[in-house]
Amino acid sequence: MTLRVGVHPNNLHLQLAALTWPDRWPANVPDVAFVAYREGRDTGHLIAGDVIDVGGTGSTPPLLAQHDGVPLVYVAASAPRGANGAIVVRGADAPVDVSALAGRRIALLDGSFHTSFLAAALEREGLSLRDVERIELAPADACRALDEGRVDAWIAMAPWLSRVRVEFPRWRVLTDIGAYVPNRSVFWAHRDAVERHRASLDAVFSALSALGQDVANHPAPYAERLANAGISGADAASWRTSLAARDWQLHACDGVFYAEQQSEADLLHRHGDLSRALDIRQTVPSAPLNFSSAASTR
Template sequence: MAALRIGVHPNNLHLQLAALTWPLRWPETLLTADGSPAVQFVAYREGRDTGRLIADNVIDVGGTGSTPPVLAQHDGVPLVYVAASAPRGTNGALVVRAEDGPDDVPGLAGRRVALLDGSFHTSFLAAVLEREGLSLRDVERVELAPADAYRALSDGQVDAWIAMAPWLERVRSEASQWRVLTDIGPYVPNRSVFWARREAFHQHTAALDAVFSALTALGRDVANDPAPYAERLAAAGISGADATSWHAALAARDWQLLPCDAAFYAEQQGEADLLHRHGDLSHTIDIRQSASAAPLNFSSATHAR
């Protein structure tokens, strides 16, 4: 059987660290009978490419925020949800300039907001605006990578920015320059979500079980001692952040991985319905159509915080 192809991009830290530590900490269950790897890591630029790469049979499984699989299912990609992280309510925030930024969310109407559109940023922004009686149509979305968004907000080219780790740690350390309008926690669970091509899920069930058991163990190790992993990320140039910023981000992260359950699917359905209300989905979708009849059995009993 061909190797399980695992997509890796810089914003999914479980998979990025797995690729950086392969094969040092991976179990023998991820080797074939002849000793060759039963998995292959396939690097790509960003999470929003995951649906296309799964649809084109370039990768078998990937990890993103909660929004890309919703958009992929809407576009007809045959996918199955595999696992999800615990909610991460402090891993994203809507940020403005401290001196002259909008005072509140209603003040965003007609303003320019920097984000990675089509990622969890879109769902976060939609939920924030909706609570105040606004919609995505009431702001101008500006597509910018994090480093560019940081500079654009500083220079006044945009009025707000959806920041995430590790840049969010920098924002919080520069409190005199920035103001957080709201963290993501009250609006979006902000889980990492792992999903696979439906056919690959059935072909590689044993390998996926082993992979996610290994990822669970990796998360525990990172939670117990973030320093060497922060050094690895910095040395690899991930997100352009230094080891200090990565250490803060890794230490604050909840590393628990969980099988997908009814509560998770309800969250995803809520997000799909939210995006449909705001016009980013042209039609409604039923998230349960991407549920697996036989979830994985990887070990998640020990929390990784």
């Protein structure tokens, strides 16, 4: 039975897996079909609609999916990525700190990890999501909007952060994400799919772990693949900087991870983006995946 793995441009682990399948994958990986889609916020609908079996996003989309009644379970998570997101402002007339964002227009991908990041940063200053105007913009449009002064701040992520530092030297990072949320990549599936595909998921995530190890050791060829595929419109140099800075480890979900997800769910509930409280214990699989990264994909 084919395991259907969802792929979108903002999950680099799965995007690189799709770009290198099957020529750089171990022979023991079972039948896999990569299903491309536009963005991570669609993952819950695709899992609920039986279009994909498993996908990867930031930490926020599965919380929204659980809130909507999707019977999901978590299967793996990346290491924390505290340098992969930041609130960026334009120049001398921009907000000087997070507290100065009150009443301002913030460009972001709402419903992604951007929302939780913004909520956590505002809450630390005694503010809430209701105190800012959230402007839904794709990264390229958000970059233009900030440059033209149509928004006051932008939640940017890799590889755009690398480009900002080169192309817009007068812009400032107001704060990095790492001070507020762990910002892991999170891999999740329909509960029924985990029971049907457990052996396949173990093999695939072992291969993904090894792939990540190879990217960490040799980022240049993978940066070329992403650039040649047109992912995020970034060139190979920008991608190489982003890939080299990333922690590529994958882990089975543990108590620390579930506590993080519960804390984020409670945060979004306090800010009104979740209308009811969630119990993250409902997303624990009957048995954890058993995967390793012992082999290299090279």
